[in-house]
Amino acid sequence: MTMNQDTIRNIVGIFGNIISCGLFLSPLPTFIQIIKTKAVEQFSPIPYLATLLQCMLWLFYGLPFVHPNSLLIVTINGIGLVFETTYLSIFFAYATREGRLKVLKILAIEILFMLVVVLLVLLLTHTTTKRSFIVGILCIIFGTCMYASPLVVMKLVIQTKSVEYMPFTLSFVSFINAVCWTTYGLLPFDINVLVPNGLGVILAFAQLVLYACYYKSTPKKEDNAEIELSV
Numbered sequence: 047m048t049m050n051q052d053t054i055r056n057i058v059g060i061f062g063n064i065i066s067c068g069l070f071l072s073p074l075p076t077f078i079q080i081i082k083t084k085a086v087e088q089f090s091p092i093p094y095l096a097t098l099l100q101c102m103l104w105l106f107y108g109l110p111f112v113h114p115n116s117l118l119i120v121t122i123n124g125i126g127l128v129f130e131t132t133y134l135s136i137f138f139a140y141a142t143r144e145g146r147l148k149v150l151k152i153l154a155i156e157i158l159f160m161l162v163v164v165l166l167v168l169l170l171t172h173t174t175t176k177r178s179f180i181v182g183i184l185c186i187i188f189g190t191c192m193y194a195s196p197l198v199v200m201k202l203v204i205q206t207k208s209v210e211y212m213p214f215t216l217s218f219v220s221f222i223n224a225v226c227w228t229t230y231g232l233l234p235f236d237i238n239v240l241v242p243n244g245l246g247v248i249l250a251f252a253q254l255v256l257y258a259c260y261y262k263s264t265p266k267k268e269d270n271a272e273i274e275l276s277v
Contacts, residue, residue: 055233059118062226066122068219070129077136084140091137091149094130099156100192101126103185106164107238113178118230119239182238189242193224193249200249200256208264209257217257221250 073094080086101123106112108119134153138146163184171177199212224246231239 051233055230056118058226058229058233062223062230063118063122063125065219065223065226067125069216069223070126072216073133077133080136080140086137086141086145089137091134091141091145092152094133094137095149095152095156096188096192097126098130098134098153099159100185100188101130102156102160103163103181103188106160106167107178107181107185111177112167112174112181113236113238114174178238185238186241190245193242193246196220196249196253200253203256203260207260209260210264212253212257214254214257217250217253221247221254224250 076089080089104119105123105127108116108123110116113119134149138149141149163181167177167180171180196212203209203212224243227239227243228247231237231243
């Protein structure tokens with residue numbers, strides 16, 4: 047029996063949820079180290095604050111009254127929200143007063159931004175088509191920024207001719223994850239999911255190409271590079 051489009055879409059979405067969970071777990075060693083040392087040292091909370099905002103936007107996008115039939119988008123971003131909140135809570139517990147104030151300021155801005163978005167979308171638009179369009183544009187903008195963040199690491203790889211700070215596993219899993227969600231965005235066509243994740247496929251593939259090009263020129267030593275979530 048031939049599987050219909052919805053069944054394939056659900057299978058791809060479930061697989062994407064599993065891989066995305068793996069990516070959300072990737073910073074765990076860093077936070078275990080923070081708990082052990084009881085200090086955040088030079089650790090930056092910015093990537094996790096950015097991911098938190100991204101999860102909130104996609105969670106709102108996937109709700110039935112914004113974009114129907116997007117349960118798997120809701121589940122993975124709900125899980126991501128829990129992970130990022132946990133990571134930021136750990137940071138807050140062990141950060142200096144200055145570090146805590148920085149997190150609180152950015153977090154307050156993000157929450158205020160989300161409240162404004164939610165209120166404007168719900169009060170000024172009354173169809174899921176319009177709501178999907180507005181929230182989708184925001185998701186594309188912030189999603190594209192998130193997927194573009196590895197460009198900094200890619201530049202470093204080219205400059206140093208070393209892949210020491212660009213772990214193969216993270217690049218490969220990011221590529222598979224982006225492929226899954228790009229496919230999900232095609233079944234049926236959803237440009238808001240397709241655009242940022244399609245860009246993610248291109249950038250993650252470029253990382254794999256760079257890895258192949260510069261692997262041999264990388265100094266042979268234990269790679270202690272910190273693996274952090276950058277999507």
